[in-house]
Amino acid sequence: MTAPTPYLFCAAAPPLHYVAGAIEDAQARGWTVRLGLTPTAAAWLEDHLGGLEALTGNRVRSTYRRPGDASGWPAPDVIHFAPITANSLNAWALGLTPSWPVGVVVQAAGKGTPMVAMPCVNQALAAHPQVDRSVAALRDMGVTVLYGEGGWAPNPSGQGRPTEYPWHLVTDAADRFLPQQ
Ligand SMILES: Cc1cc2nc3c(=O)[nH]c(=O)nc-3n(C[C@H](O)[C@H](O)[C@H](O)COP(=O)(O)O)c2cc1C
Numbered sequence: 722m723t724a725p726t727p728y729l730f731c732a733a734a735p736p737l738h739y740v741a742g743a744i745e746d747a748q749a750r751g752w753t754v755r756l757g758l759t760p761t762a763a764a765w766l767e768d769h770l771g772g773l774e775a776l777t778g779n780r781v782r783s784t785y786r787r788p789g790d791a792s793g794w795p796a797p798d799v800i801h802f803a804p805i806t807a808n809s810l811n812a813w814a815l816g817l818t819p820s821w822p823v824g825v826v827v828q829a830a831g832k833g834t835p836m837v838a839m840p841c842v843n844q845a846l847a848a849h850p851q852v853d854r855s856v857a858a859l860r861d862m863g864v865t866v867l868y869g870e871g872g873w874a875p876n877p878s879g880q881g882r883p884t885e886y887p888w889h890l891v892t893d894a895a896d897r898f899l900p901q902q
Pocket residue numbers: 731732733734735759760761762805806807808809810820841842843846881
């Protein structure tokens with residue numbers, strides 16, 4: 722059986738700096754991880770992209786390909802989007818495609834691809850009414866959004882603990898969509 726193909730997407734929130742641990746956890750479950758970053762996330766990890774490509778064995782993608790260029794990646798069995806910022810979450814829910822990973826997930830619902838996302842937002846961002854609307858809209862579309870009970874609980878501003886971001890909740894939820902080996 723070929724290894725399951727999850728796409729692991731990340732936006733620019735501080736847990737991003739610990740993505741290598743999430744990749745290793747996914748690999749321990751038998752996943753062949755394809756890592757996609759928003760352009761801002763890619764800029765934050767600029768010095769580590771080579772190491773992440775070595776770890777995943779695949780090119781890290783962050784920008785739209787040019788027309789005519791091949792994607793180079795197989796279709797995903799599941800998309801795991803964490804951490805996702807308020808910016809990317811709201812864009813996705815509104816059907817906007819400002820970055821390559823968000824463009825992929827906007828279209829993936831129409832292709833029936835399972836998706837799991839966990840926001841990383843502080844209480845100030847979470848107080849904006851669009852965040853709750855976006856979570857509700859994505860859940861209505863069938864996306865598993867781990868937010869509130871059983872998922873991400875917004876932290877007070879300035880008190881984020883990026884080392885404690887519960888990646889495993891997203892990986893566990895995404896794993897349930899993959900064929901078990
Ligand atoms: C140090 C720092 C920490 C940030 N933390 C968060 C965060 O936890 N959640 C969030 O939604 N945005 C956060 N932001 C803002 C996002 O990085 C910003 O909205 C960015 O445009 C998101 O782009 P992306 O969604 O394309 O990755 C942070 C920015 C900085 C500089």
